[in-house]
Amino acid sequence: xxxxxGLSELELDLDVFAGPFDLLLTVVLREELDLLExxxxxxxxxxxxxxxxxxxxxxxxxTEFLLLIASLxxxxxxxMLPQADPELEAMEPEEAVEELVARMLEYRRYKEASASLxxxxxGAAPYLYRSAPLPSELRQVAIEAAEQAYDxxxxxxxxxxxxxxPEEIEMPRIPVAISLRRRVAVLRAAxxxxxxxxxxxxxxxxxxxxxxxxxxxxxxxxxEGAATWRQDEIxxxxxxxxxxxxxxxxx
Amino acid sequence: MASDLAADIEALLFLSPxxxxxxxxxxxxxxxxxxxEAAVAELESRLGDTGRGLVLRRVSGGLAxxxxxxxxxxxxxxxxxxxxxxxxxxQAETLAIVAYLQPVSRPEIARIRGVxxxxxxxxxxxxxxxxxxxxxxFGAVLYRTSELFEKLFGLESLEGLPDPSSFDPDPGDExxxxxxxxxxxxxxxxS
Amino acid sequence: MASDLAADIEALLFLSPxxxxxxxxxxxxxxxxxxxEAAVAELESRLGDTGRGLVLRRVSGGLAxxxxxxxxxxxxxxxxxxxxxxxxxxQAETLAIVAYLQPVSRPEIARIRGVxxxxxxxxxxxxxxxxxxxxxxFGAVLYRTSELFEKLFGLESLEGLPDPSSFDPDPGDExxxxxxxxxxxxxxxxS
Numbered sequence: 001x002x003x004x005x006g007l008s009e010l011e012l013d014l015d016v017f018a019g020p021f022d023l024l025l026t027v028v029l030r031e032e033l034d035l036l037e038x039x040x041x042x043x044x045x046x047x048x049x050x051x052x053x054x055x056x057x058x059x060x061x062x063t064e065f066l067l068l069i070a071s072l073x074x075x076x077x078x079x080m081l082p083q084a085d086p087e088l089e090a091m092e093p094e095e096a097v098e099e100l101v102a103r104m105l106e107y108r109r110y111k112e113a114s115a116s117l118x119x120x121x122x123g124a125a126p127y128l129y130r131s132a133p134l135p136s137e138l139r140q141v142a143i144e145a146a147e148q149a150y151d152x153x154x155x156x157x158x159x160x161x162x163x164x165x166p167e168e169i170e171m172p173r174i175p176v177a178i179s180l181r182r183r184v185a186v187l188r189a190a191x192x193x194x195x196x197x198x199x200x201x202x203x204x205x206x207x208x209x210x211x212x213x214x215x216x217x218x219x220x221x222x223x224e225g226a227a228t229w230r231q232d233e234i235x236x237x238x239x240x241x242x243x244x245x246x247x248x249x250x251x
Numbered sequence: 252m253a254s255d256l257a258a259d260i261e262a263l264l265f266l267s268p269x270x271x272x273x274x275x276x277x278x279x280x281x282x283x284x285x286x287x288e289a290a291v292a293e294l295e296s297r298l299g300d301t302g303r304g305l306v307l308r309r310v311s312g313g314l315a316x317x318x319x320x321x322x323x324x325x326x327x328x329x330x331x332x333x334x335x336x337x338x339x340x341x342q343a344e345t346l347a348i349v350a351y352l353q354p355v356s357r358p359e360i361a362r363i364r365g366v367x368x369x370x371x372x373x374x375x376x377x378x379x380x381x382x383x384x385x386x387x388x389f390g391a392v393l394y395r396t397s398e399l400f401e402k403l404f405g406l407e408s409l410e411g412l413p414d415p416s417s418f419d420p421d422p423g424d425e426x427x428x429x430x431x432x433x434x435x436x437x438x439x440x441x442s
Numbered sequence: 443m444a445s446d447l448a449a450d451i452e453a454l455l456f457l458s459p460x461x462x463x464x465x466x467x468x469x470x471x472x473x474x475x476x477x478x479e480a481a482v483a484e485l486e487s488r489l490g491d492t493g494r495g496l497v498l499r500r501v502s503g504g505l506a507x508x509x510x511x512x513x514x515x516x517x518x519x520x521x522x523x524x525x526x527x528x529x530x531x532x533q534a535e536t537l538a539i540v541a542y543l544q545p546v547s548r549p550e551i552a553r554i555r556g557v558x559x560x561x562x563x564x565x566x567x568x569x570x571x572x573x574x575x576x577x578x579x580f581g582a583v584l585y586r587t588s589e590l591f592e593k594l595f596g597l598e599s600l601e602g603l604p605d606p607s608s609f610d611p612d613p614g615d616e617x618x619x620x621x622x623x624x625x626x627x628x629x630x631x632x633s
Contacts (some may be wrong), residue, residue, distance in 0.1 A: 001413055019420035026366040046289045061367065063391065071362065105361055105419065113351060114343035115403065124405030126320035127308060132459035134266060138515075138522050143589055149526035150598030152604050155595070156301050158531075158538035159610025162554060162623055166630045255512070261495030262513035263520050265456070268568075279520035304452030321446070322453035329454050329462070329470035367571065382561050383532055392557070 010050055010065075014039055021047070021065075028072070029107045035076050035100070041180030041216045044069060048209075075100050077219055183217035184212070190241035191227055199229075199238035256282055256290035257297070261316070268400065270313030311401035312408055335378070341362035345371040346380060351399070351415055354384040447473055447481035448488065450509070524590060525569055534625035536562040537571060541591070541603055543620050545575045545584035556630035579590045 010021040016037040017024060024043070027033040047065055190202055203214050218240065221227035231238045259280050264271060278285045280368050291314060292353065295307045308317045318326055327333060338346065345368050360368045375381045380403070384395040396409070406412065420428075455462060460542065468478045482505060486498045486622050495513060499506045509517065529537065536559050539551050551559045563585065566572045571594065576584040587600070607613045615622055 023366060027362065027439040028364040061369070066359050067362050068365065068367075097429055098340050101425065103365075104428065105425065108420060109363060109415055109418045110344055110347045110351070110363060113413070113415055114338075114340075114347035116418070116562075117350065118338055118343050120406070121338065124403060127306065127317035127400065127405065128323065128326050128453075128457055129315060129317050130265070130457055130459075131268065134268070134521055138266070138517060143593060145424050145522060145574055146590055147522050147591035149524075149594045150529070151595075152595045152597060152602070154529065155538040155541050156604040156606040157609045158617070159536045159606040160544055160611065162535060162538070162607075163606070163626060165612045165626050177372045256494035258510060259513045259516050262509035263495075263517055265496055265509055266517055266521060275520060281516075281519075299524035304454075305456055310475070311509045316451035316456070319449065319458060322450045323468045324458055325450045325472075326453055332539070374559075383530075383557070385531055395533065397561075404459060420539065 010043075010047055012043060013047055013225070014042055021068075024072075024085065029104055035072065038076070039214065040076060040179075041220065042075055043072075045180055059203070071103070073216075075103070090118075133236070180213055180217055180220070185215045186213060187221060188226070189215045191221075191240065196239060196241045199240060201206055256280060256286060259296040260287065260290055260314075261294055263313055264307075264316045269314075269317040270308075270311045270402065272313040277312070287345075309407045310405060312357040315402070339371070341366075341371040342375055346375055346396075346400075347396050349381050350373070350396050350409070350412055355395075356387050356391035356393050358391055403435050406421065412423065447471060448485040449478060450482055451478065451505075452485055455498070455507040456504055458506070461499075461501050461506040463504035463597070464505070501521075524594060526594060530562070532557075532559065532562040533566055537566055537591075540566075540572050542588050542599070542606070543623070544600075546586075547578045547580075547582035547584050549582055550624070551585075554627035556627055586614050594627040 012019060012021055012024065017027065017033060021043060023036070024033075028035050028038070047069070051062075190197055199214075203211055206214070218227060218229060222229070225243060227240055227242055229238050229240045252366055260276055263276060263279060273284055273287050273291070276291075277284045280287065282290075291307070297303075298305055298307055304319055304322055305316050306319050316425075321408055335402050340365075344364055348353055348363055349376045352359070357368060357372055360372065372381070376383075376394075380400045382397045384393045387393055400406075401408065419425075451467055454464045455628060456468060462483070464475055465479050467482075468475045471478065473481075482498070487500055488494075489496055495510055496507050497510045501509045532555075535555055536551055539554055540546055543550075548559060549565055551563065560590075563572070567585075568589055569572075572585045572591065573588045575584045578584055591597075592599065606619075
């Protein structure tokens, strides 16, 4: 069992939350923590750090992580977007709220269902069933009465399946750590130098992972009101613009 | 004749290690299903008499004999078999998701619960309540509930699970939740 | 009171796979042995009534419930018929490993399949397709296929198992089947 990359082992130490990653979205879904307070970039860095330390990848645990972090990112980024951007109409905060409400309601449904299952189990517990081997006279007859019911090729083909090596899954080589803070600093410097820049032109030569974290940094600057961007078509060029004149909090 | 059939059915249910359907009882007793149904009703009412130690249960798609609840304490003392430990919160939530959405993969369970469900899935498997049921398109193992689950939870079939929509909060609660979240979002966007 | 005790005793004898002594019954029911004797007599007379499918037996080890004579034919039709529902993928893989590599231990099966195979082994055992065959050097239970297995697959002997090479993705590989399965199983876990 490769548990080196297990989510339960990813310990987080954030400003608003300390504990296993495992718990984080649960706490958000249970409304015990405001998602807007959570620094998601730090979680990604911590996970990537863990992954490269352990050197092992448990595919299922990694899928779980990606699913969980992706839904956190989506929810948070939608919550953070100002209402005013007309070109980003598709991402109204109302929609973010709808998404989060839907997630919370879905979780609640199964939480309630689990309580009813526990009650069913409790109600059925006093009924005990017999568990005893069949009397020998009934067991012996079985062999004589048995007729062919299965095709032996079933076994040969199962062995064939077992002899088939699992598909090689290309795992990206992840640099030891990509610091979100570092990317925020790089992005700030680039904006203050040029005020407006093209994402591909400035960061296109970096690795995909660094580009991804730079996008996270952009989200963070956007949340602070320090930068905005346009992308006129899906997968088209991204233009980043600094907005030094409107810091959040009116300072 | 009818009483002989009821006796045969009691004997078959006593011997059978798992619940037996009316169709299988009919075939084994060389009787029609309506006669079996009638004999089952007769057996049930006889078992319902005061002072009886056994009851008839309809579980997991068939009929089974079980001990009456009043004898549980004595039975557990004799067999030195304590009640199985209650489900933890994580196990109960995971089991509910598997029961309603089966077949379902672990990443999907994690998505709904917002938490990795590796150990809950493993312990439910160990308790025999869920079992593997093939793989998803992406190669993740899929899980479903077992026959033992239906037996231990007293369900005749999965149809017997309570309607999940009965667990949804009333519209007032839902609206309050939505408004609260929206106001948080607006504060944050801070104009 | 006496009838409650008779009901408890009926429940206890129903659950116990082997005969139970009066002393053990008394202890489990928290009653005196004379009361238990009286309740046993009451249960026996009640079971003697017409239409009951169960009888009380006094055997060397104590008391036991058994089926009343007259239901053997129906029991044989219901239970002496091997259960042959389609094998799940987990069961087919596990059975194939046991068939081609026997004797083989459960940990070895798990290493080849890349997942714990507890429930597949248990259900194959319950259906009589595989059986225990001693222990390995390390104390793990070893499994082999049963005589019933050969009958249900229409095999004269294990020599008749089909050659898997027509399903083998790499028939040129000269290594022994066990070695190949184990090494590919390890890749499966590692991925």
